[in-house]
Amino acid sequence: xxxxxxxxxxxxxxxxxxxxxxxxxxxxxxxxxxxxxxxxxxxxxxxxxxxxxxxxxxxxxxxxxxxxxxxxxxxxxxxxxxxxxxxxxxxxxxxxxxxxxxxxxxxxxxxxxxxxxxxxxxxxxxxxxxxxxxxxxxxxxxxxxxxxxxxxxxxxxxxxxxxxxxxxxxxxxxxxxxxxxxxxxxxxxxxxxxxxxxxxxxxxxxxxxxxxxxxxxxxxxxxxxxxxxxxxxxxxxxxxxxxxxxxxxxxxxxxxxxxxxxxxxxxxxxxxxxxxxxxxxxxxxxxxxxxxxxxxxxxxxxxxxxxxxxxxxxxxxxxxxxxxxxxxxxxxxxxxxxxxxxxxxxxxxxxxxxxxxxxxxxxxxxxxxxxxxxxxxxxxxx
Numbered sequence: 454x455x456x457x458x459x460x461x462x463x464x465x466x467x468x469x470x471x472x473x474x475x476x477x478x479x480x481x482x483x484x485x486x487x488x489x490x491x492x493x494x495x496x497x498x499x500x501x502x503x504x505x506x507x508x509x510x511x512x513x514x515x516x517x518x519x520x521x522x523x524x525x526x527x528x529x530x531x532x533x534x535x536x537x538x539x540x541x542x543x544x545x546x547x548x549x550x551x552x553x554x555x556x557x558x559x560x561x562x563x564x565x566x567x568x569x570x571x572x573x574x575x576x577x578x579x580x581x582x583x584x585x586x587x588x589x590x591x592x593x594x595x596x597x598x599x600x601x602x603x604x605x606x607x608x609x610x611x612x613x614x615x616x617x618x619x620x621x622x623x624x625x626x627x628x629x630x631x632x633x634x635x636x637x638x639x640x641x642x643x644x645x646x647x648x649x650x651x652x653x654x655x656x657x658x659x660x661x662x663x664x665x666x667x668x669x670x671x672x673x674x675x676x677x678x679x680x681x682x683x684x685x686x687x688x689x690x691x692x693x694x695x696x697x698x699x700x701x702x703x704x705x706x707x708x709x710x711x712x713x714x715x716x717x718x719x720x721x722x723x724x725x726x727x728x729x730x731x732x733x734x735x736x737x738x739x740x741x742x743x744x745x746x747x748x749x750x751x752x753x754x755x756x757x758x759x760x761x762x763x764x765x766x767x768x769x770x771x772x773x774x775x776x777x778x779x780x781x782x783x784x785x786x787x788x789x790x791x792x793x794x795x796x797x798x799x800x801x802x803x804x805x806x807x808x809x810x811x812x813x814x815x816x817x818x819x820x821x822x823x824x825x826x827x828x829x830x831x832x833x834x835x
Contacts, residue, residue: 465589469555477548484540562591570598578606616672620665627665631658664794670728671780671794674801684829685726687760688713691749693727694734701738708746717751719758719826721806729802730760732795733822737764740820753828757808760824769814777812799824 566582573580581602584595634651637643691713695702702709719726737747741764748763776782778800799822800810808826815821 465559469559470552473551473555474548477544477551480547481540481544484536484543562586563594566591566595566598573602578602578609613672616668620668620672623665624662627658627662631655634658668794670725671798671801674725674798674805681722681724682720683723684718684720685723687717687719687726687730687751687758687826690727690730691734691751691760694731695749697731698734698738702747705738705741706744707738707741710746710748713749713751713760717753717758717760718829719806719808720829721826725802725805729799729824732799733760733762733824736795736822737762737820740764740766742766745819756828758826758828760826762822763815763819765815765817765819768816768818769820771814774812774814774820778810796822 562584566584569580569582581599582595583599584592586592634654637647638651691711695709695711734747734749741747745765748761750761750763752759777796780794780797782797796810796812803810803824803826806826808824811823811825813821813823
């Protein structure tokens, strides 16, 4: 015997379906009675009554009545069977429709929980389902998901605090090491080995400092708190980024083509958006071949503004390209002075502004980086 606890979804399913099929059974009986009733007494006499006192005629009459009764019963059984089949088909269809309606009603809270859970992402872990109703399996499931989201939010917040605090704390010993190197080199007649070692140490310290700065920007972008929001012209950011990398562009002999509309503007944090554009341009210059090319295009619509940076080069694997938006991911394990955070910062900044990053390995070779951001509703001040 199956025991059902009170106040559970199982009890509700059992009661609803039991009532539904009970009503279906009652309807089946009523419909069968209506289709088969009213014809049992319609027996008509056959011929004329036999003469009184004629035994043979009486026996013949009795036999005729028995034959007629058997025929009527067979006819009535056929009608009853046909009526039962029709009623069964009708009630089967009604039961299916009724069961579907009841199942939708009972499972509606689960669908709401599913849709609400899908809308929650890593940037909106502070949202909760907060399902109200009786203490049944549905509410237990919703409360469990809320507790899981709370633990995930605490874990993500602790991770971000750790990265931010560690990055800030590591800057102090780095500054001390840099100052010690400057003091050692500033002494009268320093040894050549000391100067060479100081130069190598400065290079490594610059890489660590750049890595810590990337951690801070990535943490700020993933946190989703944009305090300095203003209209930003992507064309200005692209021009600034290209001017900053002009020396490397000329050294590698890159052919740069820029085709941006003046209306390619979005709204967000100028510092983060500058870092986004700077990282994309830096990635295009650093991971380009000598004598290669860079093409920067942009288009602005009513709702979205798209910035595209394309580079040439060897044919890349799309599966590896898809992983470039993750931290510390590089193509083929290359170590060209890159921290491996460039495109992950771009993806995080784009997501923080309600946009997205798309990476595509060009069939002809090279990479196509597409950034989609919301279009600014207000013009960018000159």
